[in-house]
Amino acid sequence: MPEVSCFDEMTLADGAIRPVYGKIASWLAATPAGLLAARRAQAELLFRRIGITFAVYGEGDGTERLIPFDIIPRMMLRSEWTRLEAGLMQRVKALNLFLADIYGAQEIVKAGRIPADLVSRNAEFRPEMVGWRVPHDIYVHIAGIDVVRTGEDDFYVLEDNVRTPSGVSYMLENREVMMRVAPDLFADHRVAPVENYPDVLLAALRSLAPPAATAEPTIVVLTPGRFNSAYYEHSFLADKLGVELVEGSDLLVEDRIVYMRTTQGEKRVDVIYRRIDDSFLDPQVFRADSIIGVAGLMDAYRAGNVTITNAVGTGIADDKAIYTYVPEIIDFYLGERALLNNVPTWRCREPSALRYVQAHLSELVVKEVNGSGGYGMLVGPHASVAEREVFAAKLAHDPDNFIAQPTLALSTTPTLCDAGIAPRHVDLRPFVLIGANGMRVVPGGLTRVALKEKSLVVNSSQGGGTKDTWIVEDSIFDEIPAPRGQNHMI
Amino acid sequence: MLSRTADNLYWLARYVERADFLARIIKAAQRLATLPTSYSGTGTEWESALESSGAAQGFRATRGAAEEASVVDYLAFAPDNPSSIRNCIKFARANARAVRTALTAEMWEAINGAWIELGRFETSNNGSSRYDREELSRFFEFVKKTSLDYDGSVDRTMLRNDAYWFSRAGLYIERADNTARILDVKYHVLLPEHEAVGGSVDYFQWTAILRAVSSLTAYHWVYRESVKPWLIADLLILKKEMPRSLIACYDNIVRFLDAIGDAYGRVGPSQTQARDVLARLEHATTNEIFKIGLHEFITAFVEDNDRLGETISEQYLLH
DSSP: OOOOOOOBSSBOTTSOBOGGGHHHHHHHHHSOHHHHHHHHHHHHHHHHHHTOOEEOTTSOTTOEEOOOEEEEEEEEEHHHHHHHHHHHHHHHHHHHHHHHHHTTTOHHHHTTSSOHHHHHTOTTOOGGGTTSOOGGGOOOSEEEEEEEEEETTEEEEEEEEOSSOOOHHHHHHHHHHHHHHOHHHHHHHOBOOOTTHHHHHHHHHHHTOOTTSOSSOOEEEEOSOTTSTTHHHHHHHHHHHTOEEEOGGGEEEETTEEEEEETTEEEEOOEEEEOSOHHHHOTTTSOTTOSSSOTTHHHHHHTTSSEEESOTTTHHHHOHHHHTTHHHHHHHHHOOOOSSEEOOOEETTSHHHHHHHHHTGGGEEEEETTOOTTTTEEEGGGSOHHHHHHHHHHHHHOGGGEEEEEOOOOOEEEEEETTEEEEEEEEEEOEEEEETTEEEEOSOOEEEEEOSTTOOOOOGGGTEEEEEEEEEOGGGGSOOOOOOOOOTTO | OBHHHHHHHHHHHHHHHHHHHHHHHHHHHHHHHTSOHHHHOSSOHHHHHHHHTTOHHHHHHHOOSOOHHHHHIIIIIOTTSTTSHHHHHHHHHHHHHHTGGGSOHHHHHHHHHHHHHHHHHHHHTTTOSOOOHHHHHHHHHHHHHHHHHHHHHHHHHSOSSHHHHHHHHHHHHHHHHHHHHHHHHHHHHHOHHHHHHHGGGGHHHHHHHHHHTTOHHHHHHHHOSOOOHHHHHHHHHHOTTSTTSHHHHHHHHHHHHHHHHHHHTOOOHHHHHHHHHHHHHHHOOHHHHHHHOHHHHHHHHHHHHHHHHHHHIIIIIOO
């Protein structure tokens, strides 16, 4: 494949250091390689002791791994962040309006802006949600939007995650660990804090309690259990929120009211921050074989006796086919131009697009409409001829299930690798929180880094790592005023 | 709190206590086994260690003769012994992981650190069931330190609420069971008439019991005389100031169950049962116990203790 020249966030093509990385560059230059390695080892030890691990599916029972952590922070200026933040909020606002419409009057379909079958035949469309309104008309309460950068001013949204996005515990723990291994760097940078994320989340969850709840609503985090790959995050969040971490078997529904089983008998539950997919939530309504759900939950939900976050049925808004329509969605509901770019996308369901994709497989990234975690996708330029042929057959068999995008030249940031410091591709997942009390984005997010040279896949399940993301005030790079004139004799 | 959370905390405490007890039992047996048989008496130390730990049946079904290497491996490391030290640590960590939100960072680090250390120990031994004595000694020290770490972090960092009380109730139910078991296995060397028959041969048996419950020094402080078997029974059953005695365990069990009852504004069968057992211990004397028969007394106690465990489960943990 022809080498695409990509934007490095620290060093420009002419060798100049971008100001936001100025102090990082001097720190890297001044710190011996051995010391950096020692700090990385120290960070890894901290992660292992805290137990921040994730389970890898398909590696046998109980395998726990660490996500590699890179100790060189990913830097961004406040002014860049402010632009990004506005774009994220615009997007999530529009997606919430879209969901309320899709499960309501479907004006956007009637207006012909989105094909009807893309909604009605979508596996993530939940007929159970049609014809009633969720509290405050908010469907998405927690969103993780994946953003990539390709140039000084070019940001693209890669995908919207509005079902049960994960990764926020890494954002928070990465920060804690960085503060312990590089305290001096912190002192030099005045980094915007992320530690208030749990408080903002708690305020949002409280604002969503049903009217019948008391002034102290009971909030729980619902997890599939300790064998789930994100279990650490579930327990982390429950702990930081100060609420119970429950499994399906801890809950029961009586007369359309949800209770949890406690040592003092049953206690009413008002808000459920669920980390279980829709299809496992309630065996009476969705998959009957689900043993991690709660029978009767949907009844209680529709009766307005409990709030579920994110709402059931949000999957239709982060579907990769719907993704391609997000600029139109923003225009339709807000009458605004999208502030953040979508990656140009070929919808393989359209015959002319399919023909183009088939002819250019070796240049494109082809994704399953419903895939996630980097599975079920073809990175054309990196795939072998055989892999491309296998994929071409799948594509021809079910074109509706695929979209294709050009390989973006993702930006790189300096990363500590075995051979020293080298540029590696990164993306960014900031988290947007939406309650009845408004919308907030904690400044920062989870930076994921592809540790393998030239790799563009940042998913932790595919060998990616993470970095702490630092939003720093533009003003700290202002020139320090020269001291008043003094006599050199002093 | 969630019943499941209470259940996990209760069992977490029990597994940590059990691991500690097993390490002590093995160390005491090792000590006896190194003595000439004319000192150690019967020469069946490894059988007793199996009996005291409640693992004798499982051992007999799957292993050969009870000799040092096989018993140590079974009690300390065997994956197929549900109560091996290794499994206690694993189960403790599984319970801890299931209720991380109810643990303080220090409690979690104590358990998770032990689990990591165990993995390191198993790797360095390459899956062999033979162990270097020095390695073993380090391992048992590590296990004892784990229980101290865990216990200390519970004491120093946990909020005094129902989570704490369930955790403590678990610890003392387990401890009472352990002390009773070792008394039950060794009761024959504690009978008063035994001394007249056997003379000082049993001295090392007696001190081994005291070592297993880490109270050899305490004995001397309490009685200020040489080791007498009936005084050992007195110490381990009826002395409140001895932290592993049955009565001290029940003093605590009653206290913590009552705290739960007070907080919930409701008491149930577990509070009543615990009080009954404590009252019986408070009114008992060593003379009476020997009159009933030490063995019979202990057997009845073990049954009462098991029953209380079941009642606690039914009343609070299995909703």
